[in-house]
Amino acid sequence: MTGKKLCVALLGGSYDPVHDGHVALGAYFSSLLQADLLRVIPAGAPWQKGSLGASGQQRAEMASLAFAGLTVPVTIDCQEIERSEQGQATYTIDTLRQVRTELGPQASIVFLMGADQLQRLDTWRDWQQLFEYAHFCVAARPGFALNDTAMPQAVADEFSRRLGTLERIRNTPHGLTYLAQDFAVDISATEIRAALHGGTRANSLVSPLVLDYIEQHNLYKS
Template sequence: MAPPPKHFGRIKAHPPLAAPGQTIGLLGGSFNPPHAAHRLISETALKRLGLDKVWWVVSPGNPLKRRSDQAPLAERMVLCRAVAKNPRIEITDFEVDLPTPYTASTLAFLKSRSPLVRFVWIMGADNLASFDRWRNWREIFTTVPVVVVDRPGWRMKALASKAARAFAAQRVPETEARLLAHMPAPAWTFLTGPLSHVSSTALRNKAKARSQSVAKRVHAPSELPWRKAAPEAAEQPKVEAPPVSDTAAAG
């Protein structure tokens, strides 16, 4: 479970400033590396939900991923700032000063520090598909509203997931998405729209393949810097048109 609020008084974490009444979207992750699809998801949430800002909450470590595949936090922060390219997207690493890296604890901390700010958790459909693997995932849904943004190839899996089924009665129609930030949790919606095929995993694999190819030619170790993928990470995402209807997949 997330630490009780009384423990948060001793924590020195400093998230970005937010005024009472503001609506803040939270896009958490390792951003290893960040890419244009992260920006697309954020800008979709900003526009469709009418949010004031989106914070990229860059995690010091993802409990579900191998640490050996992860670049240093400082490098990921620099790349996030380069990729975001939007004054309404703020980059923060305050989780490094929290006692645990788990989202439920992060949300409890933010709610205790800024009870009058309206937070919304943002995630891609690929995350919803396996959301039941997250620690205290039900607590996340009952702490803040959640917006799920469509990702290529994940829509049906996400909407049929354990988490989606568990909170099916609390799903808000996409046409009412602008109301989500002002609703009490649990409440969530699924947004369709332009889709980007870019992913952090694909960028890492491409960078690894490229460095292995170079290593073979020069007879050198293949461990070249992972950030060789960075220029591609900031490119405009290739997008495809959204599906015609949201209700067909939901039914």
């Protein structure tokens, strides 16, 4: 890969359960960035959410099934689950530090997220240091803008001043941001769990392989 940096996209989430919105987000940005690898990172014990309906291993296995059909190489990174099982906190800043240590200082590391996560970014541990380890690409939602009244001013300012092109993000290690205004997926894992509780398979929102897994393991039942 002479003259071309390694580019690894990271997509974290509870994946409780993984749904088509997660897969679409990973596929969209991996294509835009011409990423060499999509690294899917199931959360351990996300401190901003309540208890999860599936175990760490089950969520990792569901993610593996859901992302298997993408053209970009995909790996399931279970480091946050492993830390959680050891009784350790699982913060994104620690995950990015570990990935940076593994990939070295020159690789382009790109953290993918939705606009809803961006609006809470200032509540994340050491959030301003996150840019020292990765770029951030965000999928907008209908009507969303960086001056959204729900957006913390500090986050909007930080994100705006770091805006970069996809080419620069692809060819530099970290520190830039990108907002995909033309991409938005409105699928809620909460809604999917509610449908599953009610006996609906949510066929249009979740991979058939994942739905079969959910049924086989008797997950999300009322």
